[in-house]
Amino acid sequence: NAGVMQNPRHLVRRRGQEARLRCSPMKGHSHVYWYRQLPEEGLKFMVYLQKENIIDESGMPKERFSAEFPKEGPSILRIQQVVRGDSAAYFCASSPRSQGPPEQYFGPGTRLTVT
Amino acid sequence: AQSVTQLGSHVSVSEGALVLLRCNYSSSVPPYLFWYVQYPNQGLQLLLKYTSAATLVKGINGFEAEFKKSETSFHLTKPSAHMSDAAEYFCAVRTGANSKLTFGKGITLSVRP
Numbered sequence: 001n002a003g004v005m006q007n008p009r010h011l012v013r014r015r016g017q018e019a020r021l022r023c024s025p026m027k028g029h030s031h032v033y034w035y036r037q038l039p040e041e042g043l044k045f046m047v048y049l050q051k052e053n054i055i056d057e058s059g060m061p062k063e064r065f066s067a068e069f070p071k072e073g074p075s076i077l078r079i080q081q082v083v084r085g086d087s088a089a090y091f092c093a094s095s096p097r098s099q100g101p102p103e104q105y106f107g108p109g110t111r112l113t114v115t
Numbered sequence: 116a117q118s119v120t121q122l123g124s125h126v127s128v129s130e131g132a133l134v135l136l137r138c139n140y141s142s143s144v145p146p147y148l149f150w151y152v153q154y155p156n157q158g159l160q161l162l163l164k165y166t167s168a169a170t171l172v173k174g175i176n177g178f179e180a181e182f183k184k185s186e187t188s189f190h191l192t193k194p195s196a197h198m199s200d201a202a203e204y205f206c207a208v209r210t211g212a213n214s215k216l217t218f219g220k221g222i223t224l225s226v227r228p
Contacts, residue, residue: 004158033215040124042205042218043159056215091158093216102147102166102209104216106159 002027004094004107005074012113019079019086021110025094032075033104034067037089049075082114117142117208121219129227134178134193136222138206141187147209148189149216150180154202162204165189176200201226 005024013019025032030051035043048056049069060067064082069075079086089111093104118141128134140146147166151159163174170182176199180191189206203223207216 035216035218040220042121042220043216045215045217048215059215093159103149103161103164105161106151108158111156 004092004105006090006092006107006110008110009108010111010113012115013082014115015083016081019082019112021077021079021090021092021112023075023077023092023094023107025075025092026096026105029094029096029105031095032069033093033095034075034077035091035093037091037109039088043091046077079112082112084114087112087114117146117210117217119206119208119217119219121206121222123222124220125223125225127225127227128196130198131195134191134196134200134224136191136204136206136224138180138189138191138219139187140189140206140208142208142210144210148180148182149207149209150174150178150189150191151205151207152202153205153221159205162191196224196226198226198228200224 007022032049034046037043045059047060047067064080066078089109091109092107095104120139149164150162152162153159162178163172165172165182173179178193182189203221205221206219209216
């Protein structure tokens with residue numbers, strides 16, 4: 001069973017460009033979470049999605065950031081008009097649909113650098 | 116609201132010594148608690164979890180943690196440190212079966228030969 005996949009692993013963007021980060025959850029998992037890790041800080045929750053639904057976006061910045069998890073295909077975290085402060089590692093996690101163990105399984109992350 | 120406090124940012128131990136990484140949490144409902152490990156430039160790997168069963172939880176790589184409700188703590192221990200344990204360790208809390216994880220700031224563990 002393949003783990004959570006994220007791509008690209010590294011992404012360099014100039015200020016003002018758009019960044020698209022992709023996440024494929026583990027097989028059979030329908031819950032996806034995005035977290036951001038800034039230097040010297042822990043991970044901060046951004047958004048929680050199920051297929052075609054945003055369940056909790058309380059951690060998303062109000063502007064420039066959006067997320068989706070379509071019926072088919074990976075979850076996408078999109079950052080428009082990137083700024084230097086967006087440089088961070090972005091992690092995706094998934095969990096299964098059932099009421100079983102509540103842990104989340106993390107992908108390897110996408111490290112975004114804004115120049 | 117839920118929160119996690121990991122005091123200090125760096126712990127250094129000698130190889131073979133006891134590892135103790137502290138975690139205190141705040142939660143208005145019975146929590147799920149987790150310890151994750153992160154190696155450089157990698158994602159997070161689950162070490163162990165507390166889900167209201169046994170209060171002493173054993174995880175991978177010889178780590179264990181004890182849930183103490185009276186102290187709102189979930190400290191991580193390992194009797195004998197190994198060089199390969201050098202990494203960053205995060206404590207996290209979650210309330211409800213399908214909700215966000217709230218992480219502490221993490222502790223970097225160094226192991227001296």
